[in-house]
Amino acid sequence: MQEILQYLFSGITNGAIYAVIAIGFSMLYNSTELINFAHGEFVMLGALCMVTFFGALHLPLVVALVASIVCIAATGLVFERLAIRPVRHPEPIVLIIITVGASIFLRGIGMIIWGKDAHTIPSFSAHPPLDIAGAKLLSQSIWIIIILLATIIGLQLFYKKTLTGKAMEANAISKRAAWIVGIPSKMMIMLAFGLSTAIGGLAGVIIAPVTMSSYDMGTMLGLKGFCAAMLGGLGSLWGALLGGFLLGILEALGVGFVSSGLKDATAFLLLLFILYVKPGGIISAASAKRF
Amino acid sequence: MNAPLKKIPTDTPLLEIDSVSKAFGGVQALSDISFSLMPKTITGLIGPNGAGKTTLFNLISGIFAPDSGDIRYNSRSTRKIKSFQLVKQGIARTFQNVELFETMTVLENILVGHHAQTRSGMWGSMIRFPWVLAEEQRAREIAMTLLDFVGLSDHAHAISGDLPFGWQRLVEIARALASRPRLLLLDEPAAGLNIVETLQLGDLIRKIRDQGITVLLVEHDMSLTMEISDWIVVLDQGKKISQGTPRAVQADEAVIAAYLGTGKKDES
Amino acid sequence: MIINSQNTRNRIAYAVFLLVIVVSGYFLENLYYLQLLTFIGINTLLALALNMLMGYAGQISLGHAAFYGIGAYGTAILTVHCHFSPWLALPAAIAVAMAVAYIVGIPTLKLSGYYLGMGTLGFGMIIHILFREWSSITGGASGFIGIPPLELGPVSFASGRNYFFLVWGCVLISFIACQRIIDSRIGRALRAIHDGENAAAAVGVNTRALKLQVFVLSAAISALAGFLYAHLVFFISPGTFSFIASIRMVTMVVIGGMASVWGALLGASLLTLLPEWLHAFSEFEMVVYGLILMLVMIFLPRGLFRGLLDIYERTLKKNTH
Numbered sequence: 001m002q003e004i005l006q007y008l009f010s011g012i013t014n015g016a017i018y019a020v021i022a023i024g025f026s027m028l029y030n031s032t033e034l035i036n037f038a039h040g041e042f043v044m045l046g047a048l049c050m051v052t053f054f055g056a057l058h059l060p061l062v063v064a065l066v067a068s069i070v071c072i073a074a075t076g077l078v079f080e081r082l083a084i085r086p087v088r089h090p091e092p093i094v095l096i097i098i099t100v101g102a103s104i105f106l107r108g109i110g111m112i113i114w115g116k117d118a119h120t121i122p123s124f125s126a127h128p129p130l131d132i133a134g135a136k137l138l139s140q141s142i143w144i145i146i147i148l149l150a151t152i153i154g155l156q157l158f159y160k161k162t163l164t165g166k167a168m169e170a171n172a173i174s175k176r177a178a179w180i181v182g183i184p185s186k187m188m189i190m191l192a193f194g195l196s197t198a199i200g201g202l203a204g205v206i207i208a209p210v211t212m213s214s215y216d217m218g219t220m221l222g223l224k225g226f227c228a229a230m231l232g233g234l235g236s237l238w239g240a241l242l243g244g245f246l247l248g249i250l251e252a253l254g255v256g257f258v259s260s261g262l263k264d265a266t267a268f269l270l271l272l273f274i275l276y277v278k279p280g281g282i283i284s285a286a287s288a289k290r291f
Numbered sequence: 292m293n294a295p296l297k298k299i300p301t302d303t304p305l306l307e308i309d310s311v312s313k314a315f316g317g318v319q320a321l322s323d324i325s326f327s328l329m330p331k332t333i334t335g336l337i338g339p340n341g342a343g344k345t346t347l348f349n350l351i352s353g354i355f356a357p358d359s360g361d362i363r364y365n366s367r368s369t370r371k372i373k374s375f376q377l378v379k380q381g382i383a384r385t386f387q388n389v390e391l392f393e394t395m396t397v398l399e400n401i402l403v404g405h406h407a408q409t410r411s412g413m414w415g416s417m418i419r420f421p422w423v424l425a426e427e428q429r430a431r432e433i434a435m436t437l438l439d440f441v442g443l444s445d446h447a448h449a450i451s452g453d454l455p456f457g458w459q460r461l462v463e464i465a466r467a468l469a470s471r472p473r474l475l476l477l478d479e480p481a482a483g484l485n486i487v488e489t490l491q492l493g494d495l496i497r498k499i500r501d502q503g504i505t506v507l508l509v510e511h512d513m514s515l516t517m518e519i520s521d522w523i524v525v526l527d528q529g530k531k532i533s534q535g536t537p538r539a540v541q542a543d544e545a546v547i548a549a550y551l552g553t554g555k556k557d558e559s
Numbered sequence: 560m561i562i563n564s565q566n567t568r569n570r571i572a573y574a575v576f577l578l579v580i581v582v583s584g585y586f587l588e589n590l591y592y593l594q595l596l597t598f599i600g601i602n603t604l605l606a607l608a609l610n611m612l613m614g615y616a617g618q619i620s621l622g623h624a625a626f627y628g629i630g631a632y633g634t635a636i637l638t639v640h641c642h643f644s645p646w647l648a649l650p651a652a653i654a655v656a657m658a659v660a661y662i663v664g665i666p667t668l669k670l671s672g673y674y675l676g677m678g679t680l681g682f683g684m685i686i687h688i689l690f691r692e693w694s695s696i697t698g699g700a701s702g703f704i705g706i707p708p709l710e711l712g713p714v715s716f717a718s719g720r721n722y723f724f725l726v727w728g729c730v731l732i733s734f735i736a737c738q739r740i741i742d743s744r745i746g747r748a749l750r751a752i753h754d755g756e757n758a759a760a761a762v763g764v765n766t767r768a769l770k771l772q773v774f775v776l777s778a779a780i781s782a783l784a785g786f787l788y789a790h791l792v793f794f795i796s797p798g799t800f801s802f803i804a805s806i807r808m809v810t811m812v813v814i815g816g817m818a819s820v821w822g823a824l825l826g827a828s829l830l831t832l833l834p835e836w837l838h839a840f841s842e843f844e845m846v847v848y849g850l851i852l853m854l855v856m857i858f859l860p861r862g863l864f865r866g867l868l869d870i871y872e873r874t875l876k877k878n879t880h
Contacts, residue, residue: 035673035676083853083857086857087856087857087860088860089860091860092619092672092673092676093613093619093809093813094813094856094860096619096621096676096809097809097810097813097852097856098852098853098856098857100806100810100852101849101850101851101852101853101856102849102853103849104845104848104849104852105845105846105848105849105850105852105853106849107845107849108842108843108844108845108846108847108848108849109846111842111845112842112843112846219802219803223680223684223802226677227681230677259692261688261691261692261693262692264684264688265684265685265688265689265692267684268680268681268682268684268685268688269681269685271677271678271680271681272678272681272682272685275666275667275670275674275677275678275681276666276667276678279670279674352761354757354761373760374760374761375760375761375763375764375765375766376765378761378762378763379763383762383763384761386758386761390755390757390758390761391754391758392750392751392754392755392758392759393754393755394750394753394754395747395750395751395754399747399750402744402747403744403747403748403751403759403762403764404762404763405744406744406747406748406751406762406763406764407762407763407764408763409744411743411744411745412745413740413745413772413776415743416739416740416742416743416744416745416746417736417739417740419739423743427743427744430744466762467762470762470763
């Protein structure tokens, strides 16, 4: 029982991280119908920025967090402007290769700046782990879940309450119609990129204390976040959330009760399963509410 | 083209539409439609926009299955047959918006149309058995004959996407004929054509019928349809409201009310 | 007739190709270059395999390294653990790859666009994880050592020169076989699927069966490349068959140029040589590699082969005006 609870805790923590990454994927796909294969690299950059700002420079938590996210969002905007916007025929295959090229590029940048070593930073707060029925819940796990919830509430408010958010949603539903009523589509795409990469960076920021951060951590995280997004339903916020937790928990249980070698395979087995059974995901975006 | 068609008695219908209904979501696209196509005739299917003509076409060519009712081709239900298999059995079609394989040449398009009539596979092509080469040679001859038939043999090696629209239509018809159909479904073949091209098209469709091919024609161009069809079926809002010879249909009150009476301005 | 002139041009191209292989095989003294060319040959096979699927049939695969790996691990396991002759292991490994492609292809090829990309990606990752984790059979993350060299009677392929001829012989045969398929009714139907899958089905092409066939063919050629790789380097590890390797294959196809066997050759050559040239950049290697990928795709999305041809034609037009 205690064991199951422990696995569950670690599953929920990982699940929350996958959910944050999946939200980034999903919201970009929703706005631009593009899958950013470099998304995982933005997560990596977020974690490594945090290593510098929080770990090395000892900036206050909030300052370090904001500074990291701003850096990542800026990188995302530059990426959109220089590598995505100039593409004249945005076919999936071309965009896949460009974003893969970007992921290699960013990994290279990460290696040059932070070297090949893995880095760790302390938890956001020095609280001892909570003891629940004999299982330990790290304080960072609570931070992660709180930040996930804050992200979701923030996004909901942004989409429902602000004019920009509504314009973005309109643009996602129909570019043409949005254009007719005067919504600048290019601007919206750029904003979507900025937001999506910022959320990716945020995912990196919150996992930096619970993992070894290094330049090559992004690929696997990105792919798993992607699996989570597909599992829940690409393009749906609640789908990303559901997919993230489902993946995190099943992965943790798989590691606990079957084999640790299975850890990485879980995500992809689930991905294939959902693609074969219900390609739209558990909450398929067509029927579910979008963001 | 000149292959011996199997003898079918001319007094039994080639295709029977038997009380077919089809709904999409809440919209009843077709309700309880019945009519049949006699061999070696041209049947015109007309009706205002949204009458369900294209839906009916897609049912006949096996893209959807009817919700209820049955479609029998050569007295056999087509319900379980996939669209590519129907082609092999002799039902060919063209599309309203011309769907050629745009990066391929005209000749190659026709050859793909002949695909169902040939059988050499991957191994055969790799090793190039003599019979594979012979089959390819025959296919090319047939394709060239068809291009001659529609008057485009000079453009066999042009990229089909580069041709003017009217010619693309002809390529599409030739491509459909390349499967050696017994039943040819033409979905608005005159759309986008000028008057001269439309007249030529009418002649071409007649020539196709004279070769023993049954034609079902969906068309907005009234004069063309009335002129070349042997039989007319009129749909309105998913229901059959009339059928008969062109002359009889033109005199039918229901048709005039539903269609001709509303000003005939329905061309889009 | 255009067809005949095209045939003649093809014949000439293949004759020149053969000549280049023979001449470079006999006269190249530097063993390093010989080995580099051998690697190019193996990568050309991979690019060709994926080009049949992507360039002609228009079906993307982001997990093709799996079939490459099945070929390599297949022969490694059969020759070392089961003491098979490599020449028996070759058809066995290819058969396994084809069978896997068939089984995986049935559900996967129903998908399209990004979803197909993801399905193949997931499959590739699972196979990669299998290589890494099933250590009792595959040697796990540290790799598989002791794969025997190839011999055929008195001829040993341990020497760089013989292996070079073996690999390029395979490339030549595969090129001709694929070219013949492309020129046949099957190839036409594949390109028809690429241009419009629904229209292809409507004119009588069994699209599902054909996509599956070309997927299986592509897996077979990839497995052949895996076999050649394993017996060239005698040591394989899971990293060679990772997601990155799959992406590299896609890149070779796209950079070289889709729907062209010569594009496969060009793409494979460039992507094999590029890391060699980039060694000079040492730690900037990845950055430059990523940058090149992005730049080519942004400015020459139809690949270098077509792209440079387009630029050439455009300047020609400008000058005549």
